[in-house]
């Protein structure tokens with residue numbers, strides 16, 4: 001993916017989004033609902049790699065009672081997403097400008113109810129499977145911050161990444177359900193919320209792959 005040019009006035013523009021942003025998100029570990037002013041929120045959803053934030057914005061609108069935290073490591077993308085949330089005055093949407101590899105510094109044990117991963121980098125050309133956000137080491141991290149039996153919702157345009165991810169989920173003790181290799185022509189399309197990349201791929205006629213992984217026991221052989 002082409003790297004976004006650094007945004008001018010990054011600091012003042014970020015400050016203008018202070019309702020949706022925390023200087024040090026690690027201070028919220030274990031108490032995100034309170035920090036976000038939503039102590040009554042039953043659910044906390046996390047999106048990893050939200051890009052410019054279209055999906056998180058529409059999710060936050062659709063589920064106003066859910067506390068929604070989106071992680072994005074690219075500062076320029078994160079800024080655009082935060083500015084949208086600010087313009088739309090979305091009271092339940094918050095951002096972490098940081099890397100998902102540090103997830104355990106951001107969230108406490110069993111604090112998160114659901115994780116969304118949409119169109120993450122496939123790392124197939126460079127053949128670096130360990131960098132994929134569905135690699136087993138990432139799944140083990142997600143397991144720690146998610147409640148028992150929680151779900152990961154995963155979408156991609158990339159067949160190789162999808163096959164790899166299904167295998168990783170199964171090997172790590174996650175049951176895959178709602179599996180489709182053509183989401184937009186499936187029974188689930190009606191409730192589907194599209195991301196920026198999803199719309200781009202759909203315009204190119206690329207079928208969208210999607211699965212929901214439900215947390216089961218971690219296999220002993222994988223300890």
Ligand SMILES: C[S@@+](CC[C@H](N)C(=O)[O-])C[C@H]1O[C@@H](n2cnc3c(N)ncnc32)[C@H](O)[C@@H]1O
Pocket residue numbers: 001048049050051052071072073074077098099100101118119120121195196197198
């Ligand atoms: C291909 S884009 C997809 C953006 C958006 N999810 C969509 O579907 O339109 C992948 C995004 O994930 C972000 N990303 C990749 N790895 C990440 C990581 N380890 N932590 C946080 N963000 C990450 C990238 O910066 C990029 O914005």
